[in-house]
Amino acid sequence: MIKKILNNKLLFIGVHIVFGYLGTLPLFPKIYGFLVVLIPSILIFSSSNEKEEAFLFSSYIVGVEVFTRMLGGFIFYETGKYAIIIFLVLGISQGKFKQVFSVQYVFYILLLLLGIVFTKVPEGESIRKAIVFNLSGPVLLGIAALYFYKRPITREQLLNALFFMLLPLFSMVTFLYFRTPDLSEIVFGGEANFQTSGGFGPNQVATAIGLGIFILTIFILLKEKLSGYLFLDAVFLIYFIFRGLLTFSRGGIITALIAILFLIFFYFLYKKISFKIFFKYISIAVVFLVAVWLYTSNITKGMLDNRYTGKNKAGVQKDITTGRLDILEIQFSNFLDNPLGIGVGNGKYERKKDLDAVTAASHNEAGRLLEEHGVIGLILLLILGIVPLFNFFRGDYFQKAFIISFYLIWFLTINHSAMRIALPGFIYALSLIRITDYEEET
Template identity: 75%
Template sequence: MGVLCIVVPIYYIFSSKNKNEEAFIFASYLVGAEVFIRMTSGFVFYETGKYGVILFLLLGIFVGRFKQVFSVHYVFYILLLLLGIIFTQVPEGESLRKNILFNLSGPIVLGVAAFYFYLRPISKKKQLDALFFMLLPLFSMICYLYFRTPDLEEIVFGGEANFATSGGFGPNQVATAIGLGMFILTVFILLKEKLSGYLILDSIFLIYFTFRGLLTFSRGGIITSAITLLLFAFFFLLYRKLNFKTLFKYLLVALFFIFAIWVYTSGITGGMLNNRYTGKNARGIQKDITTGRGDLLEIQFSNFLDNPLGIGVGNGKYKRLERTEHVTAASHNEVGRLLEEHGYIGFFLLLLLLFVPMFNFFRSDLYRKAFIISFYTMWFLTINHSAMRIALPGFIYALSLIRITEDEEA
């Protein structure tokens, strides 16, 4: 499956010369499929999804027409990222190559995708087509979860992320992918673009995605989706200029379904869902709601202040081994990783990533603002709970840079 997801797109991008944004469409599909293919061991290499996205977009640039504005700042972003390799040192027995690729493959996806999409004219229809193709493999993943999950009555739910309801794979990545599906489904419903041909059926899909996402007990992807959707709905409803009565009706229906899904899921989990989202363990005792991420971020800031030039790509967990706190986990926060491992260069890169999309945002109308702020927010929240383990956050960030047009531009 993973091989076909790489080989077939390469053929089509070459044969079409990327005339109809095939690189964009296939990269979108792979971004949606990456977690599912990892779950089913469909990739030869673990990071193949990221490599594929990079390859598709580079092919799109070289074999197709150069439609976007040349973005020299994202070229410098990639080059400055690579500077961090100079300071990289790994203990004996550890792989230098794997260490670098694990930490830099995600940021490089962002750099290449940002270069491809920077002020690139993409029609409304083409953008929705890409979101549709991104959603398709997420349906496959949801079906897979249904068949792989044991009887819910047999699962012991506690105060931690649940692997049994995540297909035996990392709940964080699964919930992030499901959150993406929730966002896309809601966007299509609000735009009245029927996926199945029936609005009610599309709404049922959204309800089931939300249910499966809550069952993972991984909060990051679901909370990210909720915040992103609130921002999208705010700007989109302003664009539609709905009156108060219609707006109140939408809000009432949304709150009813959210409450119903939550109560039902909480009941199935014996109330543990409430504990999970309020930072309590199975006995109801309050614990660190960040599950150690706060302590990790504090150490990363400390290392940043002690090493203004950075400690080198991937050196964070080895540096933490030397400390008495013994917080040795790999970073779940890309902001902290950038500062810790790249020093002041990382701080500069972070500012670049934060500010450049804002210029596109302020130049756009309300319809375009709804998409730009949604992509931007999804990127930022995702990298703060899941770093850049998958291609999704880097690719989604780049979508905040496109210039959405009414029709295809010649």
Template identity: 70%
Template sequence: MIKLILQNKLVFILVHLAFGYLGTFSFFPKIFGFGIILIPIYFIFNSKNENEEALLFAAYIVGAEVYIRMTSGFIFYETGKYIVILYLLLGMFVGKFKQIFSVQYVFYLLLLLLGIIFTKVPEGESLRKNILFNLSGPIVLGISAIYCYQRKVSAQRLMDVLYFMLLPLFSMIIYLYFRTPDLSEIVFGGEANFKTSGGFGPNQVATAIGLGMFILTVYILSNKQLTGLIYIAAIFLIYFSYRGLLTFSRGGILTAIISIAFFVVFFLMYKKISFTKFFRYLMLALVFILSIWIYTLDITNGMLNNRYTGKNAIGVQKDITTGRVDILKIQMGNFLENPLGIGVGNGKYERLKKGEAITAASHNEVGRLLEEHGYIGFILLITLITIPLFNFLKGNSYQKAFIIAFYLIWFLTINHSAMRIALPGFVYALSLLNITNIDELENTEDENLMIAENEY
């Protein structure tokens, strides 16, 4: 099945575009949700994870999670995270143990669970849901990191992982198209827009779209066949960028832009591109970005500019972080007052108790770790930040391009969206891979480029 999918990339992209339309019908999401849970389990067991089926299908779930949440395809809200954990555990236990055993991430998981000891929730609140909501994302990171730590994965297989992540994002993009009202009927303001996000959380939608933007850019720069024609991939990238801007959620789009910029720098260093060619690429990218920005700015009656500069609908400057810095200040105060932490998920209840103006759950995983886990959280944070950097330092420019991009996607995402979805934890783990057989991929890229040149 894996081979069939990878040999027919455009066909399966079209299939997933159809899935996006089918998602608008009530009967489809549950069928799709159950299907993508059960079918991969069979293939992982049957193949004994010989070809990294567990990693590929986990990547697919990561890409599909937001789409399935917005269509209510899973019975439980956090199912996507549980399935990623299940697939990777199956991959480790039914297949050969290919990675170096990571004691660091085993301790990370054990120390993470210590925060449960101090957890107390008000009467009427669910302790179980409170813990799972806050720890399921970090646990996805821990299990994914154990699976990926120094695991040898070929450059070609890594591209396949990105393709599997990208497939369900096509479904989400088409679903957004059918679920968004006529843009002329939407009153755009200075806040994230639920109507252009399929009625779902714009933050999560923009984060998923940003991932799609990054993957499409990687395929275009690598001259890898995604649709057979590089121009079609470029059109997809333009549409992803446009839909991302329409959400009016900045974090996911800025994360994509920053990650792409770092990837491009190291990738071009690996390719030994001359300054002239680099300048040409830079100008092309700027034209591309400005064109999409100006077009979307016009459609939103100039409100896009207000949103990205932190102004409201009438142009008055407001807190550009929408309260995130205020919450972070409170979290730092609680961290200093409670060196052992206040307990998992207790942050919003502490803010309620003290009568703070902002009582929402934290969107910043760094602040949450420090506030709720105390000095143990500080140790966990330092561990997470430093380990991928060692992998980065010993890699060549090609490996560095991917490692730094994955690392930035993780770090920037957890600072604006915490770990609400499986994406940041899983992508973090990809920065720990030992990417091999780069020369084989290079030869394939050269062949693809020659084919493309002959066609035109």
């Protein structure tokens, strides 16, 4: 089955585009949400993870999570994270690879769970939901890190996993096409747009689309054709950028852009490409980006420019962080006042005392760890921040290109979207792998 998918990439891209349309119909979401968890579980168990099936199907869930949430296809909201944890645990227990023991991440998971001791939510609120909402992402990161720590992954396996991750993103952008009203009828303003995000959270949608932009760029940069035609792959990339800009959610798109710049920089160092050729490629990319930007800006009557420069609909400058900086300041203040932490899930209730208008949970995972876990949260951040850097400095430029881009996607995502989805935790773990069997010639 896996081999058939990988040998017929364009066909299965087409299948997933059809899935995007089927997502608008009543029965499909629940069936799809059930099968994307059941079938991989069976295949991983039956294959004993001989060909990194756990990696492939976990990657697919990373790509499918936001799409399935949009459809209401999962039984539980956090099903995607649970599924990945199950797949990776099965992969560790069933696989033939002798897992490299990582004391850092065992320590990380144990310290993470200590925060539960201090959890205390207001009467009428669910402690279980508070803990699951805030810890499912970090726990997934820990399990994924245990799986991928110093794990040898071939270039082919990595690209295959990224392709699996990309497939359901085609379904998502297709679904957005059918669910978005006529663009001429949408009144764009200075905030994220739910109408162009399928009625779902623009932040999560843009983060997923940003991942798609990043993966498509990798395939084009490495000259690994998805469709068999470079021109068609470029069209896919342009459309993903267009859909991402239309969400008016900046974090996921800016994150993808920064990760891509670092990827290109180190990859060109690896290939020893001259500055002249480097400038040529960058110039072509800039021309396409400007063209897509101008087209999208024209459709939104210039509101796209206002959104990315932090202005409201009237063109008046506003807080470019949309309140995130205020929340971060309160989190840091709570950390100083409560060095042992205030307990998992307590953050938003404490912040209500300082900012009556703030009712949402934190979008910044670093701030949440400090506020809710205290000094332990600081230790957790140091572990997460430092360990991948050893892997980065050990690798050559090819490995550096991937390791630093995965690391940046994790770091930037958790600072604008916390760990709402599985993506940042899983991508972080990929910064711990050792890429093997790639072409050494330059």
